[in-house]
Amino acid sequence: MSQQKISTIELVNKGLAKRYRAEKRFRLIGLGAIVLSLTFLAILFATITFNGYTAFQQTWLELTIFFDPQMLDAKNLRQADYDGLVKKSLRDNFPEVSGRSQKKDLYTLVSSGAAYKLQDMVVADTGIIGTTRQVWVPASDDVDMLIKGNIDRSQPESDRQLKDIQLAWIDQLVKEGRLAKRFNLAFFTAGDSREPELAGIFGATIGSAYMLLITLLLSFPVGVATAVYLEEFAKRNRWTDLVEVNINNLAAVPSIVFGLLGLAVFLNFFGLPRSSPLVGGLVMTLMTLPTIIIASRIALQSVPPSIREAALGIGASKMQTVIHHVLPLALPGMLTGTIIGMGRALGESAPLLMIGMVAFIVDIPGSLTDSATALPVQIYLWADCPEQAFMERTSAAIMVLLAFLVLMNGTAVLLRNRFERRW
Amino acid sequence: MSSSLLLIVLLGLSAVAFHLGRRRAIALGRASGSSRSLHSRPVYYGTLTALWCGLPALFIFALWQALESNIMVRLTISTLPEQIRSLPAAGLGLVINDIKNLAAGSSFGGIPDPVIEAAADYYRHLQELGGLLKGGTLTVLSLVAMVFGLSRLTPKLRARNQVEALVKVLLIICSTMAILTTIGIVLSVLFEALRFFQKVPLTDFLFGLEWSPQTAIRTDQVGSSGAFGAVPVFAGTLMISALAMLVAVPIGLMSAIYLAEYAGKKVRAVAKPLIEILAGVPTVVYGFFAALVVAPFIRDLGAHLGISVSSESALAAGLIMGIMIIPFIMSISDDVINAVPQTLRDGSYALGATKNETVRRVLLPAALPGIVGGVLLAVSRAIGETMIVVMAAGLSAKLTANPLQAVTTVTVQIVTLLVGDQEFDSPKTLAAFALGLLLFLITLLLNVTALYIVRKYREQYE
Numbered sequence: 048m049s050q051q052k053i054s055t056i057e058l059v060n061k062g063l064a065k066r067y068r069a070e071k072r073f074r075l076i077g078l079g080a081i082v083l084s085l086t087f088l089a090i091l092f093a094t095i096t097f098n099g100y101t102a103f104q105q106t107w108l109e110l111t112i113f114f115d116p117q118m119l120d121a122k123n124l125r126q127a128d129y130d131g132l133v134k135k136s137l138r139d140n141f142p143e144v145s146g147r148s149q150k151k152d153l154y155t156l157v158s159s160g161a162a163y164k165l166q167d168m169v170v171a172d173t174g175i176i177g178t179t180r181q182v183w184v185p186a187s188d189d190v191d192m193l194i195k196g197n198i199d200r201s202q203p204e205s206d207r208q209l210k211d212i213q214l215a216w217i218d219q220l221v222k223e224g225r226l227a228k229r230f231n232l233a234f235f236t237a238g239d240s241r242e243p244e245l246a247g248i249f250g251a252t253i254g255s256a257y258m259l260l261i262t263l264l265l266s267f268p269v270g271v272a273t274a275v276y277l278e279e280f281a282k283r284n285r286w287t288d289l290v291e292v293n294i295n296n297l298a299a300v301p302s303i304v305f306g307l308l309g310l311a312v313f314l315n316f317f318g319l320p321r322s323s324p325l326v327g328g329l330v331m332t333l334m335t336l337p338t339i340i341i342a343s344r345i346a347l348q349s350v351p352p353s354i355r356e357a358a359l360g361i362g363a364s365k366m367q368t369v370i371h372h373v374l375p376l377a378l379p380g381m382l383t384g385t386i387i388g389m390g391r392a393l394g395e396s397a398p399l400l401m402i403g404m405v406a407f408i409v410d411i412p413g414s415l416t417d418s419a420t421a422l423p424v425q426i427y428l429w430a431d432c433p434e435q436a437f438m439e440r441t442s443a444a445i446m447v448l449l450a451f452l453v454l455m456n457g458t459a460v461l462l463r464n465r466f467e468r469r470w
Numbered sequence: 471m472s473s474s475l476l477l478i479v480l481l482g483l484s485a486v487a488f489h490l491g492r493r494r495a496i497a498l499g500r501a502s503g504s505s506r507s508l509h510s511r512p513v514y515y516g517t518l519t520a521l522w523c524g525l526p527a528l529f530i531f532a533l534w535q536a537l538e539s540n541i542m543v544r545l546t547i548s549t550l551p552e553q554i555r556s557l558p559a560a561g562l563g564l565v566i567n568d569i570k571n572l573a574a575g576s577s578f579g580g581i582p583d584p585v586i587e588a589a590a591d592y593y594r595h596l597q598e599l600g601g602l603l604k605g606g607t608l609t610v611l612s613l614v615a616m617v618f619g620l621s622r623l624t625p626k627l628r629a630r631n632q633v634e635a636l637v638k639v640l641l642i643i644c645s646t647m648a649i650l651t652t653i654g655i656v657l658s659v660l661f662e663a664l665r666f667f668q669k670v671p672l673t674d675f676l677f678g679l680e681w682s683p684q685t686a687i688r689t690d691q692v693g694s695s696g697a698f699g700a701v702p703v704f705a706g707t708l709m710i711s712a713l714a715m716l717v718a719v720p721i722g723l724m725s726a727i728y729l730a731e732y733a734g735k736k737v738r739a740v741a742k743p744l745i746e747i748l749a750g751v752p753t754v755v756y757g758f759f760a761a762l763v764v765a766p767f768i769r770d771l772g773a774h775l776g777i778s779v780s781s782e783s784a785l786a787a788g789l790i791m792g793i794m795i796i797p798f799i800m801s802i803s804d805d806v807i808n809a810v811p812q813t814l815r816d817g818s819y820a821l822g823a824t825k826n827e828t829v830r831r832v833l834l835p836a837a838l839p840g841i842v843g844g845v846l847l848a849v850s851r852a853i854g855e856t857m858i859v860v861m862a863a864g865l866s867a868k869l870t871a872n873p874l875q876a877v878t879t880v881t882v883q884i885v886t887l888l889v890g891d892q893e894f895d896s897p898k899t900l901a902a903f904a905l906g907l908l909l910f911l912i913t914l915l916l917n918v919t920a921l922y923i924v925r926k927y928r929e930q931y932e
Contacts, residue, residue, distance in 0.1 A: 073826035077728025272644035301854020311658030394752030397856035
């Protein structure tokens with residue numbers, strides 16, 4: 048009996064190898080989880096960048112345009128047939144093209160924006176009428192996709208956006224040096240368009256900017272005021288408890304519910320204009336308020352009581368203590384929270400779908416009540432478009448949006464590091 | 471005078487009032503000996519005068535702005551001939567819109583009806599008149615108030631107390647915004663939902679197994695009544711949320727454990743912010759990623775293996791939503807694991823437990839309430855998440871347990887029912903509000919429970 052008895056330490060040692068193996072396994076699983084998350088992050092960014100970076104360039108086509116005085120009536124320059132000029136130039140370049148359908152195929156190589164470019168040129172300087180110029184105009188999105196290598200030439204003709212004959216023309220143009228990739232300025236300066244090569248994010252960016260302006264102007268003062276009241280003045284009672292529970296709960300209400308609120312209250316009850324940045328800003332204000340309030344309260348709590356006591360001790364009133372001493376010390380923290388809230392508002396799109404900011408809007412919004420769309424909604428709209436060129440532009444728009452967010456959050460981090468004080 | 475100009479004028483007048491009030495206070499102080507004979511510092515006299523000048527005018531400005539267009543529309547309607555006035559509300563609304571557009575100078579081709587044109591002229595006339603009247607009244611009012619405020623200034627005036635009392639009232643008003651927002655949400659969703667339940671019985675909505683909200687245009691079309699059973703919609707929501715949780719909870723929790731217990735300071739300083747970037751990525755980006763990269767990938771993979779996978783499978787949406795939620799679970803778990811007192815760890819190590827045993831037998835049980843609270847918050851977020859499912863999940867409400875098929879969710883249905891042109895009394899649009907009400911109630915329940923658990927847990931170790 049006594050021989051069989053194993054001492055405790057032996058028992059422990061026996062199991063040790065197994066336990067250490069379990070320990071190692073557990074550690075590896077933990078590391079694996081981290082690596083997995085980081086891989087997701089890397090794949091996400093890599094895919095977006097890989098899909099999107101080409102959209103910052105656009106293929107342009109050089110045309111020899113004769114500004115035919117017979118086609119350009121000096122009195123009615125806006126109504127002239129600029130399309131005809133473009134078509135004629137294409138026909139001259141490829142004299143062998145004949146037949147309706149072939150001509151039609153030829154014309155689709157050039158973007159419909161080419162006519163507008165000619166119009167702008169003529170309107171700006173009527174002296175060019177009667178001369179022949181070399182003009183660079185945007186090529187159509189299919190040509191652009193081919194040049195960027197997104198159209199597979201080896202596919203059968205029926206599965207391809209471009210026909211064999213169009214490929215031959217494009218190859219000829221490339222050989223003549225009449226096709227070139229240039230920086231895609233239109234992407235940054237134009238509004239939305241049905242043509243991918245003419246579509247830009249400027250309109251959406253301005254819409255987002257207006258919206259954030261409203262959000263900032265309303266949510267920062269109200270959020271800070273609420274935080275100051277709750278932290279510095281309110282006595283703890285049922286009412287303040289109710290307010291607190293409300294704020295914490297609002298922070299977790301789905302954003303789409305705020306959209307429903309905006310639709311029912313701002314649009315249907317107050318009759319504010321649909322699709323406007325004003326309403327978008329109001330909805331975003333309500334949505335970001337909890338974030339700002341919670342951040343501001345934490346900032347106020349971190350100001351040591353000795354500051355308040357010193358101010359009160361030399362005869363400042365409660366209000367003077369808060370405004371002159373506590374607020375300035377808490378401000379960096381409040382600003383950090385506000386920037387983070389603004390970042391969230393910039394990336395949010397669900398409530399905007401509810402209040403009609405998903406319309407197709409070509410014009411750049413000029414005021415707070417104009418119809419507008421926002422950057423993330425533009426991404427949503429483009430993601431739905433079937434053209435391959437729009438997929439590229441969607442990714443590029445995402446890159447711009449992410450750049451804005453990185454900028455904002457970077458500022459917040461910088462602000463926190465620069466001004467954060469440990470008492 | 472345009473509203474924004476008027477607003478600038480009013481603010482400018484207030485600034486002038488501040489300056490005048492302050493100067494007058496200084497003069498008063500000098501007249502009665504030293505500035506110490508004043509009750510408050512001159513700034514407060516200035517502020518008080520500015521408030522006198524600005525507040526009443528701004529209040530009336532806001533009121534005017536809110537009521538103006540309504541009154542003008544009523545006046546315009548009263549000039550219209552009887553046959554237009556007796557139109558139903560919707561038709562009248564269209565006419566009013568025409569009039570407004572015409573008055574704003576945007577004609578949309580064609581020659582407008584002379585009656586409408588006359589009404590537009592009248593409307594424009596009213597607008598001009600109203601603008602002048604508003605500008606004149608408010609400017610005069612604020613000037614009068616400024617003079618009155620200045621005349622009230624005496625050395626004994628308790629300016630500081632008055633200003634402070636007013637600021638405090640403002641603070642209180644601001645703090646009620648949160649409650650007003652909640653009330654607004656509840657009322658706006660509730661009213662429309664009640665109207666919906668008058669048309670579709672509550673039991674049909676809650677327990678109906680079929681969802682096809684497309685009401686037909688003609689009454690004799692098939693399925694013209696529409697079916698509003700919310701069960702398949704909620705089943706889809708739950709399935710996608712469950713998939714998301716299957717991804718997010720293990721990865722998030724293990725990441726948090728590794729970061730809190732194993733990782734060195736340097737790894738932690740790099741890995742934590744990097745993973746938190748995932749939380750800052752806009753959901754529309756995830757939606758794009760899910761719809762254009764992940765869903766086709768899963769479909770092709772399925773085709774490779776000989777399984778038929780829908781191109782809008784619940785799996786793709788759930789997977790991506792899970793990735794979105796990882797940092798959320800990680801942050802909360804990290805917080806609660808760090809909040810467990812060091813003494814518990816030390817005690818466990820002293821008994822000879824390995825790290826892994828300490829984590830599993832001591833830390834996790836101690837942190838469990840907090841983690842559960844965090845997971846509940848994450849579930850609420852998954853249920854309310856919109857963009858990912860709108861872009862990657864389907865529209866057809868199928869009652870299925872197969873994650874490879876397309877399902878629909880509450881948020882997808884709300885968006886599809888409400889985006890685009892809509893009449894506001896069809897059961898179709900009202901159904902969106904009923905879904906919204908249910909969504910709000912469910913997330914409210916989850917949030918309140920979670921917040922309660924987390925708070926209670928925090929108090930345990932304090």
